[in-house]
């Protein structure tokens with residue numbers, strides 16, 4: 001495994017507790033103000049009966065979809081996050097990393113596969129997305145919410161590549177941050193395409209008072 005990809009998993013393992021606290025106390029302003037509602041509404045607009053929440057973290061989205069009557073499976077590599085999710089209840093949860101999903105270990109199909117700020121790596125994400133068509137029912141959709149390349153690029157060159165991470169805006173108690181793989185808009189569409197997926201729609205929800213998008217939401221279907 002690429003060194004960056006391993007660090008991502010190590011960092012999430014080390015920071016599972018402060019992350020759970022941050023999500024459950026609604027400490028992250030952009031989530032509270034915009035992105036939680038956006039991802040929920042986007043998934044609900046697909047009218048799924050079954051959903052898979054890849055990189056579910058402590059499980060808030062799986063719980064929210066389950067509360068809407070959608071049979072939802074949350075998957076995350078970090079056992080302590082999955083255990084927190086199970087303890088909170090609502091939805092089904094399994095501990096599995098993207099490499100296992102990519103290798104066909106997940107025997108489940110859904111009308112929506114959703115990844116909410118959970119596609120952080122490079123080749124791990126390219127490989128995971130290639131497994132998504134086999135997880136989707138006919139006519140199903142992949143829904144991805146991620147950092148908007150325009151807002152996240154900063155002063156660095158506008159090219160795909162590894163960037164240093166930060167816990168800024170997430171609250172207290174975090175250790176070292178994980179690297180993440182920046183993708184341009186062309187990069188995202190290209191990685192969908194190599195996975196046999198085509199972009200069907202996208203959203204750029206504004207972050208109030210900033211004149212900037214709070215996130216990028218991609219809705220993709222099997223080609």
Ligand SMILES: C[S@@+](CC[C@H](N)C(=O)[O-])C[C@H]1O[C@@H](n2cnc3c(N)ncnc32)[C@H](O)[C@@H]1O
Pocket residue numbers: 008009012023054055056057058059060061075076077078081096097098099115116117118119120124
């Ligand atoms: C920013 S959190 C988002 C969590 C959740 N989707 C949410 O909206 O709160 C990213 C999640 O992706 C998970 N993740 C990252 N890389 C992963 C991998 N290779 N396999 C499985 N989960 C992974 C992390 O463990 C973490 O829970």
